[in-house]
Amino acid sequence: MEAFTHPNHGKYKVIGTRPVRHDGEDKVTGRAQYAADVYFPDLLYGHVLRSPHAHAKILSVDTSKAEALPGVLAVTTSADLPRLEDRLIESGEGVENMRYMTDRILAADKALFKGHPIAAVAATDPWLAAEAVGLIEVQYEVLRAVTDVVEAMSEGAPLLFDQITTTIMGKKELKATNVCMHTRHQQGDPEAGFKEADVIIEREFKTKTVHQGYIELHSATALARADGQITVWISSQGPFWARDAIAMLLKKDLSKIRVIPMEIGGGFGGKIPVYLEPLAVLLSEKTGRPVKLGMSRADVFQTTGPASSTASKIKLGFKKDGTLVAAQVWMAYEAGAYPGTWGAMGAMCVLAPYRIPHSLIDVYDVLTNTPKVAAYRAPSSPQALWGVESIMDEAAQKLGIDPIDLRLKNAGKEGDTRADGVVWPRIGLIETLEAAKNSEHYKSPPPSAPNQARGVALGYWHNAGLQSSAVVGINLDGTANVITGSVDIGGTRASMAIIAAETLGLKAEEVRPSVADTDSIGHTDVTGGSRVTHTTGYxxxxxxxxxxxxxxxxxxKLWDCKQGEVVFDEGAFRNVNNSHEPITVRQLAPQLPRTGGPVQGQGTISPKTVGAAFGCHVADIEVDTDTGKVTILRYTAVQDVGTAIHPSYVEGQMIGGAVQGIGWALNEEYIHDDQGRMMNPGFLDYRVPTSLDVPNIDTIIVEVPSPGHPYGVRGVGETPIVPPMGALHNAMARALEVRIRELPMSPPKVVAALKDKHAKAGQIAQAIPAQS
Amino acid sequence: MATVHIPALLRDLTGGAEQVSVEIPPGEKITVRQLLERLSDDHEGLLDALLYDDDLMPGIAVLIDSDHALMGLQAKVEAGSEVHFLPAVVGG
Structure with missing residues (x-):
């Protein structure tokens, strides 16, 4: 294990301070430029024809009437896309098959989800483009659609592909199926482990499809010049991946494409895949003019993102003292219309917090007639862990143990073996649980009025490393510029400035951070996986x-001594023999031109280790038993972040994650009709939390430095979305004495669960007199 | 000895063994590919199951002593090394 923590850890001058973000004024005044703001005098506007059916054969596409409409300059269909080979590649979000990527951008033979792009047009104004799309004639043969993950696995379910079989670590089964991948982890002997258990709890859980729900819609503008040079302006978490994908899909050299990332209004994983970008390039190539494409909110819901729906069956075995001795997990993840690997992520997370000697985890990725699933903040962990956290709470009640104490008793720590076989490095799970237990919130009496209660739950995400590049230039006045390729979603410009300032002995305000396009900095992977402050910061x-x-x-050179005699300490260069007065960066900078010219430092990294992060949330709630509405009375999020570079943005991530998790827990869901069409593709009917739905959320930052990072950073943004489902579920179970094991725990489900509970109680009440 | 932790779904190739050991003399370093080739003598199909176009299967990461081995099959192991094959981590 590589382990390095900066010798100044705990003695930082800039790290841990809260300077105003460098991009703040532009964002709050509206000056910041987003992808939809891109404009050229000769700009053309694109529009996409999308399938109205969730599953249909495409018999014919006739674009002649659209092409004949005055003002329409180009129409493109799948015939214009190079047909790529059947080949797996590592993309910006896991493994993809190149052939399916092409098919997802523009359907060729089959529409596999409602909203699947069929064709795109470019016209002189957006209304003409929309009108032209309406003139394209498509003949479909509508097929039976499947959107439920369990139904899609069953015999007789409609198959999305005739040739897809289950892949098991590279081995392919022979039978065509919607089950595209099976992942398994096993430790010890689960059967024997359950025999040792005094208490065994086995439960089933379901979650619905949810969307990342970013505010900014997708937009892309492309200009393909006659000399073959292409520029694309995008709203993306991964400009380098977008460049790679465009190059691969359209068979271009990477050096021909420049991708300019604009400011981004949220992504949460959903703005990693490319959707519009290749279409904008195709249409620009056909017209020789810049072409802009955008999406409506309904387009975003129906054709991008979402996070998997799931079904799971989880069994945990405990000794009387609360010791976990065995676990068994079966889970199925919705993959959407094309194979993905998100189930494999869930398999790594589902038992991660706990030390369990015997465990078996089987997880399946399943094709459905829904958009291909994309990453969503700690992808696959929330769906997996909330079921485990429900059973942990049920066990705590059954065994008469405080729920945090039960988790502490089984918490993994450095040297323990995870359920996927890896040995933990230094992690801060125990410190996080102890911070939650010692919080003023948890030490206060739980709410005790009728239908009120408190719940706690854990969350986990491993965080990603991947690749990053950075350049630090020293200005002649001793200030500095730092340039990275990481799109700033959550305040990372400020974090990059702080890390540069801490290292150089400057103030954060003396460092100007910028995000560069793909021509101007080395390869940098996506802003995702909670990796920017960790890896780009590195x-x-x-x-x-x-x-x-x-x-x-x-x-x-100035001191006429050997370089080895010069050290940099506490912001100043010193001679080890004390032969000269120390000199700061600011004092040295004006002398750079005559000592050799500009100084520009470069850093590239693909770290071997990342910083796994745990969170524990505590929720006090009250349930209106007439309406089923849950009111959150008090909420505290506790998390090990390694080192909080800019505590305000760490707290912002913890709060933002908690709010998204609260929405997932209580209200958010895709509602499909019986033909697989989403019925609620708008924020009026797909209900995300508003400021009226959540109280002020308290945060407690725990800092257990991550080994392998110079400043001990772990990454923050994803873990906090994981605990809310479990915390709210457990609070509701304690308040209502009924467990709702299907997300969202929306008001209709609460009312139905209470009716069911009362009906059962009535049956028992009726039975008692008869027996007596 | 180096220890290879066998992915659960490939344990049919190792007779159910969760881990298998490979003799590596002290001071010698071999690649992960060589390690798997040595294992393949006794456990046919193990290397092939992890390969795609003669390289490591996309989406699979090699971990050596819990660290991500960026070189994949070309990464070096020695006596005492613990080798895992896990899904490569991505995120949102």
């Missing part, structure tokens, strides 16, 4: 250290 640290090494050489 690249910034390396770039700043490179600049320091270069400046040491300049100082040695």
């Amino acid at each position: 690249a910034v640290y390396l770039a700043a250290m490179d600049a320091i090494e270069q400046m040491k050489a300049r100082v040695a």
